[in-house]
Amino acid sequence: MIAGFIDQMRSEGYAVESICAALREQGVPIAARTYRSWKQPGRQPAARTVSDAIVMDVLLATVGTPEGLYGRRKMTAYLRRCGLAVAHCTVDRLMRSLGLAGVVRGRRVRTTIPAKDGTRASDLLNRNFTAAAPNTVWVADFTYVRTWAGFVYVAFIVDVFAQRIVSWNAATTRTTDLVLTCLRMGRWDRTRQGLVLPEGLIHHHDAGSQYTALRFTEHLALEGMAPSIGSVGDAYDNCLMESIIGLYKTECIRPGPFVKAPLKTVSDVEYSTLAWVDWYNTRRLHSSLGNVPPAEFEAAHYDQITAPQPAAQPV
Numbered sequence: 001m002i003a004g005f006i007d008q009m010r011s012e013g014y015a016v017e018s019i020c021a022a023l024r025e026q027g028v029p030i031a032a033r034t035y036r037s038w039k040q041p042g043r044q045p046a047a048r049t050v051s052d053a054i055v056m057d058v059l060l061a062t063v064g065t066p067e068g069l070y071g072r073r074k075m076t077a078y079l080r081r082c083g084l085a086v087a088h089c090t091v092d093r094l095m096r097s098l099g100l101a102g103v104v105r106g107r108r109v110r111t112t113i114p115a116k117d118g119t120r121a122s123d124l125l126n127r128n129f130t131a132a133a134p135n136t137v138w139v140a141d142f143t144y145v146r147t148w149a150g151f152v153y154v155a156f157i158v159d160v161f162a163q164r165i166v167s168w169n170a171a172t173t174r175t176t177d178l179v180l181t182c183l184r185m186g187r188w189d190r191t192r193q194g195l196v197l198p199e200g201l202i203h204h205h206d207a208g209s210q211y212t213a214l215r216f217t218e219h220l221a222l223e224g225m226a227p228s229i230g231s232v233g234d235a236y237d238n239c240l241m242e243s244i245i246g247l248y249k250t251e252c253i254r255p256g257p258f259v260k261a262p263l264k265t266v267s268d269v270e271y272s273t274l275a276w277v278d279w280y281n282t283r284r285l286h287s288s289l290g291n292v293p294p295a296e297f298e299a300a301h302y303d304q305i306t307a308p309q310p311a312a313q314p315v
Contacts, residue, residue, distance in 0.1 A: 002030055003038040055079065055086055056094055063100070066257045066279045069250075071102025077291035105250045120212060124228035125204050129240040131161040134298055135190060135197050138166060138225075140205040141241040142178060145253055148264040154273060155182040157203075158244055161301070163286060164294035165244070165277050166190065170270050176213040179205075183216075187223060197223070204228040206238050252276035 002023070009019045016032045023030055058079060062068040067078055076091045095101065131137040142155035153174045157166045167186035171178045183203070190197055203225045205211040211229070220227050230237025252258045258272045258279075282295045289297045 002028060003035050006030070006035045007039070052090075052094060055084060055090065056098060058082060058084065059091075059094060059098055059100060064257060066251070066276075066283065068100070068257065069103045070285075074102070074285055074287065074291070077285050077287070081285070081291070103250050103254065103256070105246050120207060121217075121227035121229045123204075123230050123237060124202050124226060125230075125237075127236055127239070129160050131159075134159055134161045134164075134301065135195060135201060136161065137202045137204065138186070139238060139241040140179065140182070140203060140211070141238060141245060142174065142182075142210070143245045143249065144174075145263065145269050147266070147269060148262065149266070152263075152266045152269045153178055154248075154269065155179045156241070156244065156248070157182055157186045158241060159294075159298075160240065162289065162294040162298040163240070163244070164281050164298055168273060168277060170266055170273060172266055174210065176210050176215050179210045180216055180219060183219065183223075197225075199224045201225045202228050204230070204238065205241075206230055247280075248273075248276065 006016060006019050006023075010016060016035055020030055020032050020035070059075070062070070062075075062078075067075075070078055072088065072092045072095055075095065076086060076088050079086050079091065125137065129137075129139070137160040138157050139160060140155065140157045142153055145152045145154060150172065152170055152172055154168060154170045155178050156168045158164065159166050167182050167189055169178060169182040169185060171181075187197060201224070203220055205228070207229050210216065211227075217227060252272055252275075253263075258276050261268075263269055263272070280294070282293050284293055285291045286294060286297075292300075
């Protein structure tokens with residue numbers, strides 16, 4: 001279209017260089033050699049032009065979708081999973097030209113208040129947020145969401161092995177039931193999948209009064225879980241959960257693919273959280289997992305341990 005405009009202005013007696021200079025002043029940069037290449041009959045577009053167009057089509061298709069939240073690094077991994085052999089610099093250049101950028105996290109507000117007189121368990125993780133298998137280490141925390149009807153509190157439990165969200169629960173009050181219901185839902189969902197929770201599963205959380213309450217600690221004991229609590233006022237002692245809650249507040253609660261209108265009630269928060277958790281577990285790429293979703297990473301683990309072993313060779 002721009003080359004056609006230059007062609008029209010040239011027929012009226014204007015020089016190509018002058019037309020290009022006027023277009024640059026109006027925010028439409030184009031070189032004179034670009035127009036002359038367009039004028040040559042039978043000239044094929046450059047290979048880079050074709051490949052850029054293919055990548056840009058995929059980038060534009062992510063606008064308004066959860067994948068549109070990716071920054072340049074994770075978008076490169078997503079494009080490669082789509083079958084496009086692209087470099088980081090190419091994705092950076094094309095996203096910049098299209099005005100696309102990943103979502104940026106904001107500040108996290110403190111919500112958990114430590115119980116001064118609560119019985120505290122020891123820290124069994126010591127900031128080692130790794131696990132050899134699923135259902136050996138769980139981390140938990142909760143955050144708040146502003147709505148027109150007031151605050152809604154959302155609790156999460158995450159399996160450390162694949163960083164998969166095991167369960168979540170939303171409520172309008174931050175009582176012990178908020179986190180206790182989340183724990184019960186997590187055990188129910190794992191059992192529904194046919195998995196057996198081992199004795200001594202570590203449940204790591206902060207020193208909030210909800211987690212140090214007698215009802216919660218008794219329930220952990222009945223389920224055969226080992227409580228673990230980090231130090232007070234130290235976000236690094238539960239940094240994995242802090243990071244995932246930061247992702248939740250950035251990717252889900254802000255206006256975007258999961259929130260199309262202002263959040264009015266707890267039901268709005270539940271619907272948005274449900275969609276985000278499903279995307280997080282089954283589609284979102286995690287760089288710490290080799291740019292695969294948690295469900296895929298966990299399934300690969302079970303496939304590996306259930307695969308038939310090669311027969312031993314006779315000596």
